[in-house]
Amino acid sequence: MVRTNGVVPVGNKQKDVIQLATTELTMTTFEDTVTADGITLVDFWAEWCGPCKMFGPIFEEAAAENPDCTFAKVDTEANQDLAGALGIMSIPTLMIFRDGIQLFAQPGALPKSALDDLLTQVRALDMDEIRAQIAEESPDSGN
Numbered sequence: 226m227v228r229t230n231g232v233v234p235v236g237n238k239q240k241d242v243i244q245l246a247t248t249e250l251t252m253t254t255f256e257d258t259v260t261a262d263g264i265t266l267v268d269f270w271a272e273w274c275g276p277c278k279m280f281g282p283i284f285e286e287a288a289a290e291n292p293d294c295t296f297a298k299v300d301t302e303a304n305q306d307l308a309g310a311l312g313i314m315s316i317p318t319l320m321i322f323r324d325g326i327q328l329f330a331q332p333g334a335l336p337k338s339a340l341d342d343l344l345t346q347v348r349a350l351d352m353d354e355i356r357a358q359i360a361e362e363s364p365d366s367g368n
Contacts, residue, residue, distance in 0.1 A: 246285055246288030246289045246292075246296060247268075247284065247285060247288050247296040247297060247298050248295065248296070248297045248298070249297070249298055249299075249300065250267065250297045250298065250299045250304070250307075251299075251303075251304055251307065252304060252306050252307045252310075255267075255299070255307055258295060258297055259320075259322040259325065259327070260322075260325040261295070261325070262324055262325075263293070263294065263295060263323070263324070264293070264294040264295070264321065264322070264323045264344070264347055264348070265294065265295040265296075265297060265321070265322045265323075266284070266287075266288075266294060266295070266296050266297070266319065266320070266321050266322075266344075267297045267298070267299060267319070267320045267321075267322070268280065268281070268284045268296075268297070268298045268299070268317055268318075268319055269298075269299045269301050269308060269311075269313050269316050269317060269318040269319075269320070270298060270299070270300065270301065270316055270317050271300065271301045271302045271316055272300070272302065273302075274316050274317065276316070276317055276333070276334040277316055277317045277334070279334050280317045280334035280335065283334075283335065283336070283337045283340060284296060284298070284319075284340070286337065287337065287340050287341065287344070291344060294344070301313060301316055314332070315332035315333075316332065317332065317333065317334055318330065318331065318332040318333075319331055319332075319335065319340075321343065321347055323347055323350065323352060324352050326352070326355060326356070326359070328347055328350070328355075329343060329347070
């Protein structure tokens, strides 16, 4: 999906266009996106899903307000292989990753305040502490 700077020249005038704050993910782009540094939120949705249509504008608004994060969407109808591989059983489902670590996964449409609160919590995490906890829980850690 193409991102714009919000302005497209038209003749001698400039016309505002809708800026895309989210990116579409597929099986080939998912892993690289969620394992990148920083915070990535992924919305699993489908066109026919009523709650997805309610959550979509909330997700887009949060994306516009948080340009330091990656906001991505997976159309579960077009990407059934990806949704199946990730065990997506209900939509919408929101997953949040930070520095390649999945921190959150929950089905259901969230209100804007809950999404904002989740982002605040994810930003506040000490990722060195999270990585240490994961290492302790790992079966090959010797514990």
